[in-house]
Amino acid sequence: MDIQYIKDKLNSSDYDFLRTDPHLGSNILILTAAGSVAYGTNVGTSDIDIRGVTIERKQDIMGLSSFEQFEDRATDTVIYGLKKFISLCLNCNPNVLEILGTKPEHLFVITKEGKLLRDNVDLFLSKRVIHSFGNYATAQLRRLQNALARDSYPQAEKEKHILNSILGQMEHLKRTYKSFTGSEIHLYIDESDREDMDTEIFIDINLKHYPLRDFKNIYAEMSNIVKDYSKLNHRNSKKDELHLNKHAMHLIRLLITGTEVLEGKGINTFREKERELFLDIRNGKYKYSDIFEMVDEYEQRFKTAAENTPLPDEPDYKRVEELMIEIYSKVLL
Template structure:
């Protein structure tokens, strides 16, 4: 979609929430494209994803109110509160870092404070990107492998696939939410009492004084892996095949973007150089055998960049806090 046409669309009634919601309107620091449009891998049937950052109000920061993000599912719009956004950036979360790396012409709203965030993206980049981007890519690979699993695989082997996918995300979950140990949340396979299963995944939870919202999000992330496996494992149409190709494309995109970050080249969301290649993957030009061979090569590049990266072990919290205070002090009444 033409960016000007997209800007015009945001002025329609469908997006009235951008102007009417008390947390949005003039509080928006960044509003930009997300998903395939942001990556440059969109096709005619691609959805419009909108992502952004907004400033919490005074009650959220100093009072009893609590605001983390605004979401409108009908338009696939997600706008993070500044504090949550920065906390996710500190953990090198790919979904939020890409907001700071979109093309300048893809910025639908940008304030001077939003520009300040984008200009200081390097403050958030650390060796945590090894886990966050590597973990996301591994998750994509697991999903693709799971979807390609033959129908005659025994259920126990399919269940092990799902467990491996969840376990590969555990370190990411421990970084994204309040930390927990593998003893406090433990997953394993055991005999099932269900009539349709010989074995299934079980979970032991032994948490005390743990934030309910964090636990809800952990469970939701795990549950999404289970649901994704179920969706992708029942391939019976051309639409499903295209869905798998899209996952393969995103797997390689994550490895390419993560490798650049680890090499000190910053965050580049729009993949101009690889755009034609990614679209070829999406359209089914390559077999899955070829894709897995390419993944091996890109994964080796990622590991080499990780082994030689000059990024710090963790971000500079003091400078990030100063950036936050600078933004809050200039915007809050």
């Protein structure tokens, strides 16, 4: 997709909100292409995805108002408030870190403050990448593998894939909600009394004085994984096949990008070297058995990078805070 075409679209009435919304306009620090254009995997039918960062207004920072992000679903545009953006970056969220690693020619707005964020992306990087990139990718790939092999895998084997996906999500849950251990929430597979199942996943819970809302959210996230498997197991159309190919392409991309981050090479959103490979996967050139072999290879590279990474255990909170103060001071004072 031609960049000039996207620039022309951004100047059209469809994107008037960029200029008229009180949280956007001159407050935008970064506005960049996202999705397939940013990755280099776009095709003729690809949509335009736009992501960005905006600085909150004075009343949002010092007054009674609040602002976290702006979203326009019709154009697939998401623009984060600076404080929320930095919070997500500190957790090494892949979707927001990618904003700091897009190609310069994919930037439609970049202020001095936005450049400061991009120039200091290393401050946000830590071993949290292992979980944010790796656990998400491997869990999703195992779900994909289960869906594709549903006709040949026995029910008990599918149940193992579901359990592995949930266990892979556990590290995220432990960081997000009040801490718990494997002894407090224990998942395992055992014989089932259900007529249509040989085995199934069971849970032992031993929680005391635990926040009900946190537990509700933990249960909901685990339940969503089970529901997603059910949806994948009912795929039966060419459209679903194309969707799974695209899904596999992006998950392998995530493993490759995460490996580079763990190796200390920073965030490189545009994947020029792998572009042809990704498009071949998307277009169905590879058998799924070949894709799973690739997955095993890239997972091993990711694990090796994780074991030898020079990244710190935690991000540099002090310097990130200093960066935030510098940006807010420049804009507000």
